[in-house]
Amino acid sequence: MLRHTKIVATLGPASSTQEVLERLVEAGVDVVRMNFSHGSAEDHQARAAGIRAAAAKYGRTIGILGDLQGPKIRVGKFAGDKVTLVAGERFILDAQCTLGNQERVGLDYKELPKDVKADDVLLLDDGRLKLVVSGVNGSEIHTRVLVGGVLSNNKGINRQGGGLTAPALTAKDMEDIKTAALIGVDFVAVSFPKSASDMYMARQLLRAAGSNAVLIAKVERVEAVNNLEEILEASDGVMVARGDLAVEIGDAAVPALQKRMIRMARDRNKLSIIATQMMESMIQSPIPTRAEVSDVANAVLDGTDAVMLSAETAAGKYPVETVESMARICIEAERSSECTLEREFLDRVFTRIDQSIALAAIWTSHHLNVKAIASLTQSGSTALWMSRLNCGVPIYALTPDNVSVGRMALYRGVCPLLMSQMNDDRDLLLAEAEQLLIDRNVIASGDLIVLTAGEPVGCTGGTNTLKIVRVGGH
Numbered sequence: 520m521l522r523h524t525k526i527v528a529t530l531g532p533a534s535s536t537q538e539v540l541e542r543l544v545e546a547g548v549d550v551v552r553m554n555f556s557h558g559s560a561e562d563h564q565a566r567a568a569g570i571r572a573a574a575a576k577y578g579r580t581i582g583i584l585g586d587l588q589g590p591k592i593r594v595g596k597f598a599g600d601k602v603t604l605v606a607g608e609r610f611i612l613d614a615q616c617t618l619g620n621q622e623r624v625g626l627d628y629k630e631l632p633k634d635v636k637a638d639d640v641l642l643l644d645d646g647r648l649k650l651v652v653s654g655v656n657g658s659e660i661h662t663r664v665l666v667g668g669v670l671s672n673n674k675g676i677n678r679q680g681g682g683l684t685a686p687a688l689t690a691k692d693m694e695d696i697k698t699a700a701l702i703g704v705d706f707v708a709v710s711f712p713k714s715a716s717d718m719y720m721a722r723q724l725l726r727a728a729g730s731n732a733v734l735i736a737k738v739e740r741v742e743a744v745n746n747l748e749e750i751l752e753a754s755d756g757v758m759v760a761r762g763d764l765a766v767e768i769g770d771a772a773v774p775a776l777q778k779r780m781i782r783m784a785r786d787r788n789k790l791s792i793i794a795t796q797m798m799e800s801m802i803q804s805p806i807p808t809r810a811e812v813s814d815v816a817n818a819v820l821d822g823t824d825a826v827m828l829s830a831e832t833a834a835g836k837y838p839v840e841t842v843e844s845m846a847r848i849c850i851e852a853e854r855s856s857e858c859t860l861e862r863e864f865l866d867r868v869f870t871r872i873d874q875s876i877a878l879a880a881i882w883t884s885h886h887l888n889v890k891a892i893a894s895l896t897q898s899g900s901t902a903l904w905m906s907r908l909n910c911g912v913p914i915y916a917l918t919p920d921n922v923s924v925g926r927m928a929l930y931r932g933v934c935p936l937l938m939s940q941m942n943d944d945r946d947l948l949l950a951e952a953e954q955l956l957i958d959r960n961v962i963a964s965g966d967l968i969v970l971t972a973g974e975p976v977g978c979t980g981g982t983n984t985l986k987i988v989r990v991g992g993h
Contacts (some may be wrong), residue, residue, distance in 0.1 A: 523932035525549040531833025550582040582928030586701035589710025590685035591712030601671035681741025687717035700728035705925035713742035715753035739763035754788025795828040802835035819852035873982035877904035885910040964991035
């Protein structure tokens with residue numbers, strides 16, 4: 520296991536054929552993202568089947584992430600597909616307009632006129648265009664163009680400083696949650712949550728649909744930043760969605776916030792994903808820019824669980840090459856990463872037996888120069904706790920649970936493996952785990968490994984045993 524940081528790749532037109540899916544698996548993708556903003560339920564089901572077939576072919580575990588669209592706060596369409604706005608000119612955002620022109624355009628979010636007032640600044644197309652509100656008249660928002668440019672169909676709208684009231688979960692999202700449950704996704708990302716209540720509602724809808732998927736909060740609103748602790752508490756992980764986030768809080772504030780969010784997630788045993796424009800130039804170019812290399816490497820050095828590709832693999836010319844480049848950057852950054860295990864343990868307080876075993880395994884492995892950690896886990900919690908601390912030793916999480924094996928695909932430093940549970944004898948299970956790692960050429964005779972397990976076998980939260988084994992020595 521050469522790479523600890525996981526790679527999430529978005530599927531789309533450039534990565535829908537079985538050949539490309541298999542090449543992505545070979546290149547090192549760990550989780551695929553299905554963007555529910557595009558495509559039908561049938562499209563997503565077909566892609567899920569394709570990626571599972573590719574994973575089975577190469578003997579790998581590939582997680583599936585369903586990304587909900589969230590509220591569409593966008594302009595409508597133009598008669599000629601686009602217009603050019605000129606600084607100083609007047610322009611109207613009209614909730615009743617059906618087809619836009621040089622003077623006005625419609626709105627997908629009909630409540631926007633109620634959310635804004637005079638002197639508010641609206642940012643369109645990820646901040647490329649800037650309008651200041653001069654007044655609101657019924658369904659019409661009258662503005663003056665501050666920064667002009669080309670405005671085309673369906674471009675996004677943000678209010679500088681945040682404050683739009685659109686709910687995080689739309690009627691479409693609620694239907695897409697049912698699709699996600701039907702597909703059997705491992706993760707669901709909620710777009711534009713503002714508070715913990717948005718995440719609690721999403722979790723209730725997921726459970727009602729029969730899914731136990733891991734819940735990821737996409738932090739992309741000012742309100743989410745202000746409520747970060749409660750959102751983290753209500754979620755299983757966070758995605759730093761840097762596109763809308765940069766528009767709302769200002770691009771200069773994003774790097775420090777990204778570092779803070781990664782640190783908060785790790786301290787609270789939550790997952791973190793860094794997203795948006797990580798390798799943007801590779802949509803058109805076979806090599807990344809030096810700035811992109813540094814961006815990915817810094818996210819790795821900060822300890823994120825995963826780095827994510829969007830248009831690069833969904834619609835770019837070089838989806839496979841992009842994944843290969845990102846994997847190389849991750850590996851090189853990890854090689855130079857300082858192990859600060861002693862410092863990370865100083866403020867740790869743990870009272871559960873299974874958590875104590877997990878952290879003892881990390882400490883032991885670091886100081887005994889262990890080749891690998893093998894964690895026999897039912898729910899994956901033991902592997903999650905281990906993955907929050909960097910000891911430099913790969914963690915192999917062995918479980919008989921198909922749901923758990925999928926969700927562990929996103930844990931930093933963890934390689935999930937599905938194993939049989941033919942009996943309830945702990946020693947026989949430990950021997951099976953050891954043989955599984957030998958068969959996969961992870962360990963060899965003479966290597967030192969740490970094994971964790973629980974009795975009674977098969978009980979969630981039952982990890983209570985740590986065993987240090989010399990492979991081949993009995």
